[in-house]
Amino acid sequence: MMCAMTLVRQYARSVLSAKTLLVYSFLLGFLLYMVTPFLIIFFNSFGKGWYGMRWLPQEWTLNWYQWAIEVADIPEIMKNTLVIAGIAVVISTLIALPTGWALGRRHIPGKELLTALILLPRMIPAITFALGVAKIFYGLHLVDTFLGVALAHVALAAPYAILVLSATFESLDERVLEASAVCGASPAQGFFYVILPLILPGILSSIIFTFTTSYNEFTMTLMTYGPHTVTLPVRTYLAVGEGYWEVSSAMAVILIIPSLFILFLIQRQLQPEKLVGGFKGV
Amino acid sequence: MSDYMIEFVNVTKRYGDIVANEHITLQIKRGELMTLLGPSGCGKTTALRCLTGHNHPDEGRIFIDGQDVTDLPTYKRNLGMVFQNFALFPHMTAFENVEFPLRIRGLSQSERREKVVEALKLVRLEGYGSHFPRQLSGGQQQRIGLARALVYRPSVLLLDEPLSNLDAKLREEMRFEIKDLQVRLGITAVYVTHDQEEALALSDRVAIMNKGRIEQVGTPEEIYERPGSQFVADFIGLSNFLEGTVTAVEGETTYLAVDNLSLGLATTAGARVGQRVLAFVRPNEVELAAPGTMSGPEVLEGVVEKMTYLGDKVDYRLRLGDRLMLRVQSGGTVRFKAGERVAVRLPMERCRVIGGGKA
Ligand SMILES: Nc1ncnc2c1ncn2[C@@H]1O[C@H](COP(=O)(O)OP(=O)(O)OP(=O)(O)O)[C@@H](O)[C@H]1O
Ligand SMILES: [Mg+2]
Numbered sequence: 001m002m003c004a005m006t007l008v009r010q011y012a013r014s015v016l017s018a019k020t021l022l023v024y025s026f027l028l029g030f031l032l033y034m035v036t037p038f039l040i041i042f043f044n045s046f047g048k049g050w051y052g053m054r055w056l057p058q059e060w061t062l063n064w065y066q067w068a069i070e071v072a073d074i075p076e077i078m079k080n081t082l083v084i085a086g087i088a089v090v091i092s093t094l095i096a097l098p099t100g101w102a103l104g105r106r107h108i109p110g111k112e113l114l115t116a117l118i119l120l121p122r123m124i125p126a127i128t129f130a131l132g133v134a135k136i137f138y139g140l141h142l143v144d145t146f147l148g149v150a151l152a153h154v155a156l157a158a159p160y161a162i163l164v165l166s167a168t169f170e171s172l173d174e175r176v177l178e179a180s181a182v183c184g185a186s187p188a189q190g191f192f193y194v195i196l197p198l199i200l201p202g203i204l205s206s207i208i209f210t211f212t213t214s215y216n217e218f219t220m221t222l223m224t225y226g227p228h229t230v231t232l233p234v235r236t237y238l239a240v241g242e243g244y245w246e247v248s249s250a251m252a253v254i255l256i257i258p259s260l261f262i263l264f265l266i267q268r269q270l271q272p273e274k275l276v277g278g279f280k281g282v
Numbered sequence: 283m284s285d286y287m288i289e290f291v292n293v294t295k296r297y298g299d300i301v302a303n304e305h306i307t308l309q310i311k312r313g314e315l316m317t318l319l320g321p322s323g324c325g326k327t328t329a330l331r332c333l334t335g336h337n338h339p340d341e342g343r344i345f346i347d348g349q350d351v352t353d354l355p356t357y358k359r360n361l362g363m364v365f366q367n368f369a370l371f372p373h374m375t376a377f378e379n380v381e382f383p384l385r386i387r388g389l390s391q392s393e394r395r396e397k398v399v400e401a402l403k404l405v406r407l408e409g410y411g412s413h414f415p416r417q418l419s420g421g422q423q424q425r426i427g428l429a430r431a432l433v434y435r436p437s438v439l440l441l442d443e444p445l446s447n448l449d450a451k452l453r454e455e456m457r458f459e460i461k462d463l464q465v466r467l468g469i470t471a472v473y474v475t476h477d478q479e480e481a482l483a484l485s486d487r488v489a490i491m492n493k494g495r496i497e498q499v500g501t502p503e504e505i506y507e508r509p510g511s512q513f514v515a516d517f518i519g520l521s522n523f524l525e526g527t528v529t530a531v532e533g534e535t536t537y538l539a540v541d542n543l544s545l546g547l548a549t550t551a552g553a554r555v556g557q558r559v560l561a562f563v564r565p566n567e568v569e570l571a572a573p574g575t576m577s578g579p580e581v582l583e584g585v586v587e588k589m590t591y592l593g594d595k596v597d598y599r600l601r602l603g604d605r606l607m608l609r610v611q612s613g614g615t616v617r618f619k620a621g622e623r624v625a626v627r628l629p630m631e632r633c634r635v636i637g638g639g640k641a
Contacts, residue, residue: 181355183382183383
């Protein structure tokens, strides 16, 4: 009897470990699936003569980066990209602060419908939306201006910002603000000592989301850019079209540097769960 | 210097059609703990918010320490307040929470440090300064709330159901702790609760509120022993109401016809024959005995309809005559079972008349 029990237990344990193994192999497979393209681009950007079935390039070189910087004018294009992202962040935040406040703290009839409408630009296919925007912008002479491209990005970035900020403002406890007043804090002191520290993480995550949205945006830029407003994603795409695989790989690597930097910032300063929590199921 | 620390003069506050406070007039003495007691929605919080300045009364004035504060913003009123949901600043440690009012008042760092340490000691949480609110239990959070409200020695301490988010045992413990602190510091306090036991245990005086009005103000003993209205008698403790017509007044005894029963009461001034009277008696003041063992004008007979054993006491529901139901609680063992006949004595001096009865 005793023996049978032990056997059963051992069997259970082996099944368990098989399960664990399965989970790990799935995770590993997924990780490979995600990382492999990065690795290929990375090697491609530093390698020479990497064709056919080789595991690694024959030779290592920095030529492609030199080309990207000197011939394709990447520093200028990076500047465009960052300026456009900056403008998009400022405009999105300015729109999202009052809108998020209204959605998060007031009882507005038809709130659900409003939220759905705000999300509309994110729901319909980007190319459809971008076409419409382009048509309007041609009429307004906004094509090939920093403001124009940034505004096109705002349509996609602001909904994120509004959702994050309205969740942030919604979680502000009225009674905590009342407590600060009873403690003797004037409205201004209450704002700086209590409200601001409580909403700062939300504002930061909203800024990060809008920034990355604009920085990574491709479709909306493609329909609104011009010679003066080429951004890094678009330039990378164009380089592929021109047949320079290695140079576009170098650009692609440069493209991810700021994203990595932001990821590092998020890891250090904010808990990612908190940022995602801000979405409340969206 | 005014005799009163806090005065409500004819304060009315409406929310649309709802009159949350109606002509509230109330004086609270220096160093006194006054409780606002009443059922949910009777306007206790509203009255307190008028005092803090979070509400502006539609009519009437409010004075703190002789000064008219009706139009003064909250932050200039020098109040301390403890909140039902604690309302600590979640981004500050316990120490920083208590320090906050001192920082606002521009005290130097060494002064702040000294006072915060003292306040944390006062609420017996010396070692917890570096904890964040979410790392503290409900009782500890509320003690930090208390320390934050007291650290700057405000002129008045306000407490809005400070214990209702705590479990029963802790609630009772902290009740005495709060009372002890209030007495030791000699601070005037306004305490809001709908828990009558808490109110009786803590208060110097109690203001009973009902539907936005103050029904009665008095010491715990006064409102328990001499309730001024049926509402108060009903709300404070358990009561049996006896409504009837005076049939005769003979010296010390007034005879009352309640339904088809005749009951003797101790005579109160001005009892007239034919007058409608409402009297009440507490369930634990009624005596029970075997039928036929007691006699007198205050003795009736009845049947036990329901008996409930409650451990330290037994609860009986009796039927007297055709309709009159009487609730009786007596200590000790079960003496009567459902269906048994009992003699019921309603001691004359314990059957007290409320006002003139209902019209
Ligand atoms: N901001 C408000 N807007 C509209 N009506 C309100 C508001 N605040 C309170 N009321 C109403 O005013 C009345 C008194 O409310 P109040 O909060 O003062 O009651 P309370 O005695 O504190 O009750 P509780 O014991 O439940 O806390 C209630 O009928 C309530 O619905
Ligand atoms: Mg209340």
